[in-house]
Amino acid sequence: MAYIKQVDSSHQRKDVVIRADCNKRIGSGHIVRCSAIADAAARRGASALFVVSDEESATSLRNDGIDCVVLEGDCMELHAGDGQSLGSLCCEVGASSVLVDTYAVNDTFFEALNNAAGDGCKVAWIDDWYTYELGEQTAPIARQVDCVVNYSLGMIPVEYEKAYTGAKTELCVSPRFAPLRPQFSPYDNRVYGALERIMVTTGSTNDSHLLEQMTEACLEAVPDAQIDVIVGSMAEFIRFDDSRVVEHRGVTDLAPFMRASDLCVCAAGTTLYELSAIGVPSIAIPTVDNQRPNAAGLKQLGLGFVVDTGAQMRDELIGALEKMAANPRLRGEFVAKMHEAVDGRGAERIARKLY
DSSP states (O other): OOOBOOOOGGGSOOSEEEEOOOBTTTBSHHHHHHHHHHHHHHHTTOOEEEEESSHHHHHHHHHTTOOEEEBOSBTTBOOHHHHHHHHHHHHHHTOSEEEEOOTTOOHHHHHHHHHHHOTTSEEEEEOOSEETTTEEOSSOOOOSOSEEEEOOTTOOHHHHHHHTTTOOOEEEESGGGOOOOGGGOSOOOOOOOOOOEEEEEOTTOOGGGHHHHHHHHHHHHOTTSEEEEEEOTTOOOOOOOOTTEEEEESOSOOHHHHHHOSEEEEESSHHHHHHHHHTOOEEEEOOSGGGHHHHHHHHHTTSSEEOOSSTTHHHHHHHHHHHHHHOHHHHHHHHHHHHHHOOSOHHHHHHHHHO
């Protein structure tokens, strides 16, 4: 049974409760996008309280000045007790809505959350078609929620309309709901010429030393470019003895690096939406299973190149880089389509649903 480990008087009234985690097992993506939503809600006059599973997540949030409470539990597996505790907390602080952003959910969690939170608290859920219980899904699974968000590129609303037939669930299904921070807007009008700077990032982690592989491919394909490697807070990186490679650690705001880059090679997660909003041509690499639908949507919509991990990754990435370098017009066409899909106002749209 989960329980409240830390509550103080400042938590007596909150408008929006956000359930997410940020640790070595989960990464930082959930908190990044939820923070953008919380900031957008604050601009509407709403106060937000984050709820996490452990002290590791809490420390990360508090270091960034984010108000949070620990409801101890397994961040990889939430059940009825966790839902009940979360719902009780929502009642305690008088929340008008709760946003759930975790892959650890299941039906019993949502049932308990709804029962404990009561009719006065709207339950919203960010659905990426992936849970730890079921793995990657090929179609949405209807949950007991008032609002469901899926901003994956290429997501078709009709799939959700079928899944939620007869339900009163509000469907926020479109890349236009991608929750980004304000620094990733407005859109940059660019002149596409030679590739002089390439940004490389895999987010907060660096599984299987993908950063090193991506950097090596960039050096080979575009030998005259500077490679800016963004090393995440939870990542290790083997340093290159090459003046063309510039390593950046402790970066809290990627927007300036993106604006200075002619191209980005990145994981197919939140960073891809940020690049779309700013207007940076990209090559996406799905580094974890739940990024694969997003990468597929990018490819299907013709927004950029997608390279899969595996034995052929290096050769395929070099080929994509060479095509980008040789064709500035293609980069411009990719960016125009990217920004049409993601305009940088998704967090505001979600915040309006919560408060």
